[in-house]
Amino acid sequence: MDTKANRSLTAAIREPVATVTINVRRRVKLRLFSFAAAATLAACTLWASPASAWWWDPHVDLNGNASCHSEHADMVNIRLDNGESGATIPNNYGMYFISFFRIASGGTAGTAYTRAASNGTWCSRRITVQRPATGTTQYLRLDM
Numbered sequence: 242m243d244t245k246a247n248r249s250l251t252a253a254i255r256e257p258v259a260t261v262t263i264n265v266r267r268r269v270k271l272r273l274f275s276f277a278a279a280a281t282l283a284a285c286t287l288w289a290s291p292a293s294a295w296w297w298d299p300h301v302d303l304n305g306n307a308s309c310h311s312e313h314a315d316m317v318n319i320r321l322d323n324g325e326s327g328a329t330i331p332n333n334y335g336m337y338f339i340s341f342f343r344i345a346s347g348g349t350a351g352t353a354y355t356r357a358a359s360n361g362t363w364c365s366r367r368i369t370v371q372r373p374a375t376g377t378t379q380y381l382r383l384d385m
Contacts, residue, residue, distance in 0.1 A: 297346070300377055301370055304338045307331050307355045307383040309364035314355035317383065321351035321370065337383075344370050353383050 307314035313335040318328040327339035343349075348371040355364050364385035373379055 298372065298377065299344050299346075300340070300342050301344045301372055302338065302340050302378045303327075303370055303381055304336065304378060305381045305383060306335045307337045308335055309355040309357040309385050310362060311384075312357045312359055314364075314383070315358035316354075316356040318354040319351055319368070319370075320354075321349050323349050323351075325349075325351075341370060344372050346372060348372070353381075353385075355383050355385055 303319070307317045313333075314331055314337075316328065317331055317337040317339070318326070319339055320326040321341065323343055323345065325341050325343055327341065329337050329339050331337040341349075348369045350367065350369045352365055353368045356362070357364070366383070366385050368381060368383075370381070371379055
């Protein structure tokens with residue numbers, strides 16, 4: 242047989258084998274990469290510390306809108322019956338933010354005071370701060 246014909250036949254046989262080997266390698270690499278990505282995502286999900294608290298955590302961030310006599314409040318003061326208190330100056334939109342750290346599992350009652358921005362008149366009402374089922378934030382609108 243002609244050696245030139247044998248060489249081209251051998252090359253034709255080897256070429257598809259090389260292509261199949263490359264495709265198998267790509268598939269294996271793709272599967273390994275997919276597995277590594279899934280394992281990393283699972284690890285981050287399982288071992289990351291939660292960004293929120295739960296019903297057994299006594300820490301609660303209280304926020305919301307505050308007004309007094311239909312005006313934006315320029316001061317919010319909250320005094321809870323457990324002895325905790327917090328005061329803040331709301332932003333330009335009347336939003337306030339206060340953190341409490343000893344909220345009872347059934348909630349803690351207290352009194353909220355807001356001061357009208359225009360004339361300094363104080364308004365008050367009774368409130369109850371509750372532990373959220375998830376997270377640490379309770380929204381409480383103080384329209385008085």
